[in-house]
Amino acid sequence: MIGCYMMRVFAGERLNRFISKLLDMIRLESGAAQAQLDLVDLSDLVGNALKRADKVLRRRANTISCVRWWRTRARF
Numbered sequence: 001m002i003g004c005y006m007m008r009v010f011a012g013e014r015l016n017r018f019i020s021k022l023l024d025m026i027r028l029e030s031g032a033a034q035a036q037l038d039l040v041d042l043s044d045l046v047g048n049a050l051k052r053a054d055k056v057l058r059r060r061a062n063t064i065s066c067v068r069w070w071r072t073r074a075r076f
Helices: 002-030 042-052 054-058
Strands: none
Touching: 042 054
C-alpha cells in the first residue's frame, strides 16, 4: 500500500514540475518573463544532467565525451 502511495506522490510531483516548466516557457514566449543569462560551470551542468539520466544511461551502451574546442578563455 505504501509503495503505491509513494509512486503516486512521486508521479504527482513530477507532473507538477513539468507543468511549472511548461508555464515558464509560455511566459518567456509571451514576453511576460525575461530570461536571465548567466555564466555556468560546464562540468557542473553536464554532471548534473548525467546524474538525472543515470537510469536511462545504464540500460544502454553510451559513450559521452567532451572535446575542448576553444583556444583561450573567453573574457567578459
